[in-house]
Amino acid sequence: MDVAPEILAPDAAGLARAGEILRAGGLVAVPTETVYGLAARADRVDAVAAIYRAKGRPDFNPLIVHVASLGTARRLAVLDERAENLAARYWPGPLTLVLPLRDDSGLAPAVTAGLPTVALRMPDHPATRRLLAETGLPLAAPSANRSGALSPTQPRHVVASLGASVAAVIDGGICSRGLESTIVALRDNGWQLLRPGPIGEAEIASVLGEPLPLQGGAIEAPGQLAQHYSPGKPLRLGAQAAQAGEFLIGFGALKGDCTLSATGDLAEAAARLYQCLHEAAASAKPRIAVAEIRETGMGAAINDRLRRAAA
Template sequence: MTICEILPATDAQDPALALLRAGQVIAIPTETVYGLAGDATNGVAVARIFEAKGRPRFNPLIAHVADMSMAESIGIFDPLSRKLAEAFWPGPLTLVVALRPDAGIHPLATAGLSTIALRMPRGFGAGLIAALGRPLAAPSANSSGKISATSAEAVRADLGEKIPLVVDAGSTPVGLESTILKVEDGGLRLLRPGGVPAEEIERVAGRPVDRHRRGNVESPGMLASHYAPGAAVRLCAGEVGPGEALLAFGPIRAKDADKALAILNLSDGGDLREAATNLFSYLKALDASGAKVIAVEPIPMQGLGEAINDRLSRAAAPRDMPLARS
């Protein structure tokens, strides 16, 4: 059995680098959620990511970079993708661009696609990638399809028997995975809503974002059933049924909320950023309450609400649905 160590970020860079250089995978903090990181150029490391997560092989991984120089050595940036990178990097935006033939990214990380999903993180991950000198493949540090981890302890509870190290930088500030965007025929297509609201992207780009989803998997986070607790999830709940837990939002409660097995409020004041930060940890806590169903109060669709509703709809989807469709 693997002995999983948790180290504070202030002490973890050298041990983390040693493990990554040896082809191991570790969990690291980012501003979005904790990531399960391995050298994206090392096939053994990438295979270990899939193994630890139990992840479908056709689902591609994001390659995390330290700077634009590293990004441009991997992907080919059209003018609009470059403009968005300059506006939002480092930060919670992933851009899908054409893959350079000589990029060195292992084919397992791209699922055989001719494109690559790239992101430049803030914080510990940025310094680690710069010190390593190679990009890190780093999907969310949780078993595939389950709730993403926003704390080091949540990672160890899920993956502690499969990885040797979790780097602890406290709770992640954004709490949602990155927005994934692709420039296509001069337009913008949203592949996954996330930490950067689509409205902010539209303001910078000066054009609308196409939210229509195709049936094929083009990037991470496009499976219909994803981010799921063990309990069933019931959306837009106007009342609470017997034995249900309640994921609340804002100051007004669903009918019979006082009868809920457990209640957690994403944001008492209806703040979507606070709600995003709390989403995964609150789902996990309600799942641990023993309820077989988690009822979720309605959440607005604007701003980060779009990403929150996306994650909740995937958590509520039938567990055997292979693809996200519009």
């Protein structure tokens, strides 16, 4: 009989129990400001393998490693002046940096899917920051859901998707940002935006200059697969109204069965995106329609997730 995961409070006792599970090589779902992550110690092959097994994740898809400090980041990767500047400005926060991996990083090879780079982030959630600091471990932590499915922004989403595959869930409430981190890869001759997120391309460009164009190649970070974030139902974008059998996700003046933001606020829409998609997936209606979202600011990241969900 499957055993439901432990639900841990984000207090000293809960974090101590989470640390015990992680040190032993187990899986713990952790809250971040973006989405819940499925965490395991990044320095053990068996622990990282458990992430891939639980998610049903393809092994060519690298994992983001979460760190407690810049010191840890410097031990795992090579940070040049650009990386240091971005970290000083945006960490802790929703920015992931893809950087050259150090030969002596000690990370399990599956974390980077055999690539010479590693994706690093310092999350901005008090419970997970304490957990990282108290365990002293870098934690590999992709989103805490089955691969390709909707990302979780609250504990019940994790339990519904992963069930007994995860030992425990730290209940940190609803994620404040609700959208996965921006991923930036630093290259010898510039930088590339691998995944749009809460920190917009224009904001990064104001620090680093214009990005290099993306070209086909190896998957270097999560969220680059053409089909991802799937609600498991046909999804129509740019809707002006609901058609028969559609669960309508509204925005602005277009009210829906679930509305991202009645005022057209893109930050609110990002925070509510997965909540509305989860509601649509659970509804009796066989199809989903989503109102048009303007392609400015955080709207670019929202539309990126919706296009992949509709693929």
